[in-house]
Amino acid sequence: MNNVILITVDALRKDMLGIYNEKSNLSPFLDSLKDSSAIFCNAFSSGPYTQSSFQGILASEYYLEYGKEKKLNPKKILVSQVLKENGIYTAGFHSNAYLSYYFGYKKGWDTFYDSMEEEVTDMYPFTRGGDINNKVEEFLKNYSFGKPLFLWVHYMDVHEPYIAENNYLSKIDPDLKISKDEMFSLFRDVLHKRDISDGKKVDILKKIYMAKVIETDSYIKNLFSIFSKYNLLNNSTFIMASDHGDEFSEHGGLSHDGKMYNELVTVPLLFYKSSYEGKIKEPVSLIDIPPTICDIFGIEASPTFKGSSLLPLGERKNKDIFGEAINKIGHQEKETDKPIYFTLDNNIKVIYRKEGDTWEAYNLLEDKSEKENIIGKVDKNLKDKLKDFINRKRGE
Amino acid sequence: MITDERKKELKDKIAKSKQIIREAFSKFRSSELAITWTGGKDSTLNLWIIKKVCDEDNIDLPKTMTIDEGDSFKEIQDLLKKYSREWNVDLEWCKNQDVIDAAGGVLGADVKVEDLNEENQKEIRERLEYTGDRFPFEAESWIGNHLMKTVVFNDFLKRNNIKGMFMAIRWDEQPARKNDPYFIKKEKDKYTPEHTRIQPILHFTERDIWDTILNYNIPYCSLYEKGYRSLGAASTSNKKSDIPAWEQDLENTVEREGRRQDKEKAMDRLRKLGYM
Numbered sequence: 001m002n003n004v005i006l007i008t009v010d011a012l013r014k015d016m017l018g019i020y021n022e023k024s025n026l027s028p029f030l031d032s033l034k035d036s037s038a039i040f041c042n043a044f045s046s047g048p049y050t051q052s053s054f055q056g057i058l059a060s061e062y063y064l065e066y067g068k069e070k071k072l073n074p075k076k077i078l079v080s081q082v083l084k085e086n087g088i089y090t091a092g093f094h095s096n097a098y099l100s101y102y103f104g105y106k107k108g109w110d111t112f113y114d115s116m117e118e119e120v121t122d123m124y125p126f127t128r129g130g131d132i133n134n135k136v137e138e139f140l141k142n143y144s145f146g147k148p149l150f151l152w153v154h155y156m157d158v159h160e161p162y163i164a165e166n167n168y169l170s171k172i173d174p175d176l177k178i179s180k181d182e183m184f185s186l187f188r189d190v191l192h193k194r195d196i197s198d199g200k201k202v203d204i205l206k207k208i209y210m211a212k213v214i215e216t217d218s219y220i221k222n223l224f225s226i227f228s229k230y231n232l233l234n235n236s237t238f239i240m241a242s243d244h245g246d247e248f249s250e251h252g253g254l255s256h257d258g259k260m261y262n263e264l265v266t267v268p269l270l271f272y273k274s275s276y277e278g279k280i281k282e283p284v285s286l287i288d289i290p291p292t293i294c295d296i297f298g299i300e301a302s303p304t305f306k307g308s309s310l311l312p313l314g315e316r317k318n319k320d321i322f323g324e325a326i327n328k329i330g331h332q333e334k335e336t337d338k339p340i341y342f343t344l345d346n347n348i349k350v351i352y353r354k355e356g357d358t359w360e361a362y363n364l365l366e367d368k369s370e371k372e373n374i375i376g377k378v379d380k381n382l383k384d385k386l387k388d389f390i391n392r393k394r395g396e
Numbered sequence: 397m398i399t400d401e402r403k404k405e406l407k408d409k410i411a412k413s414k415q416i417i418r419e420a421f422s423k424f425r426s427s428e429l430a431i432t433w434t435g436g437k438d439s440t441l442n443l444w445i446i447k448k449v450c451d452e453d454n455i456d457l458p459k460t461m462t463i464d465e466g467d468s469f470k471e472i473q474d475l476l477k478k479y480s481r482e483w484n485v486d487l488e489w490c491k492n493q494d495v496i497d498a499a500g501g502v503l504g505a506d507v508k509v510e511d512l513n514e515e516n517q518k519e520i521r522e523r524l525e526y527t528g529d530r531f532p533f534e535a536e537s538w539i540g541n542h543l544m545k546t547v548v549f550n551d552f553l554k555r556n557n558i559k560g561m562f563m564a565i566r567w568d569e570q571p572a573r574k575n576d577p578y579f580i581k582k583e584k585d586k587y588t589p590e591h592t593r594i595q596p597i598l599h600f601t602e603r604d605i606w607d608t609i610l611n612y613n614i615p616y617c618s619l620y621e622k623g624y625r626s627l628g629a630a631s632t633s634n635k636k637s638d639i640p641a642w643e644q645d646l647e648n649t650v651e652r653e654g655r656r657q658d659k660e661k662a663m664d665r666l667r668k669l670g671y672m
Contacts, residue, residue, distance in 0.1 A: 100665075102659050103662065116661045126669070
């Protein structure tokens, strides 16, 4: 019997993982899975923040398919719904309010923990990784294993407010002495205000963030020891990804706003214990995850899914890459904020903002930091490709 | 019908509540105490027990307050009016008139922050740190809940110099309540005066509430008969069933499912995460 286990980390930058960045050593556990994994080197999320990207990860949909909406449109089908209907047991454990019952994500789950009944603090406004693991273990203890299992576990620990434990922070910078109250002040006064005027403060924020990556890696390690205890390691395919990255003033901001630059939309994606081991350079999108999960179980995907299966891994498929979100800057989305889109073709990224009708293009091979706008030089077809996506026939 | 054994249990629960109430009267003068009364099942039972103690001990019934969010059920208002007269309750209807005016009394209307008085603006900017220009007039939204309930509550405490407030919280209401003590001292902060919250019916379960109400013929709002289990703002409370609340499967279903707590909770989390 085969199971699929999807592990996602909120706001985890791709370059934090040693798998993608050999200078980084923050994720020893995840890095240790490297040799038994298919590693996607060019995976893109369908948007730069949870509401936009998780519609891809769990429903294989773009964010604005039915226009600007606060909740998941009822017409969008979650992968959990498809699986449950086909006799797979579905269980999800997370603590992101945007993915809670209220926002329409409690569909198709036999077991669903969204943590919304828990009391949380200002410093940790979510269920922390250790407690998420406890919930998963409690569930596995009582699970009969009578059906194949689809398990989704999502961690919030890397998400702001960045409040790190000292033992992790000292691994990043032994000389950095900062109390949790001071970390919280940085969140409130610097990150929340998107104030990048003091580079030193931005550096400290990033260091705290890095400490949170180490912490999260340790939670994932513990999760795998739970999987081992319940004999899930040898009969499951593991998919690991983040929903988006985080910005540390690369493009004038902090956190994850409505921008389409790579620090936000390139994400880690790996398949552990799958049919393929090695690097996959071809660009893929997280909207391909739901159809891939269906494919692993041998179940037909939902006709609503916009992506397509990544199987067989390693075979070239020429995927289209698109993203769609609202171009909000700062912590508050305004009614008047307009959409932003991107596409990728042959290492050229094209971004369109409806606000001001502005186009940008970057050569991701030559200009990794996306500073030099070459929109005047790119082939017209590329702009047309994104225009076609923007003007596509949408759901009604 | 309930068994004699069950009747004894209920009697003991009431006795425990009376003991808490007497303790409160020994700590505070009656004029320093007040009672919250929404007209819902819990606060009506709470008031009924407090009134019993006052009658038995010959104490004046403390001042009672109800919060009018501009969105209450008529049936609730009727009950409050009827029994405040019958029980001789000194009931004050409290509301944030400034916000109601700014919304033109229309539910869901967009309220401009600049249309509010200085105090309400201060609450929004300094306490909630909300930077938007407007918010929806909805008693159970984040800003609405604060202005229509919290601010009104604090204002009542200040105006009447209240030191202790009787409230009808129950342990089984939600997991967050399960460790609540009978007396909670709230320290003074920039906005809230120091006061003690007294919760005499903490140990009643939803089932205990109904068994007591029915056994002692305590009045209840007619909406419960029609299937509502929990009554909040009229526009956001729903019934999930058509049979009377006390005949529903209280033990295995959620009391507040018909109320939009899920939105409040989600919004609170998002705010703490730095959104909104």
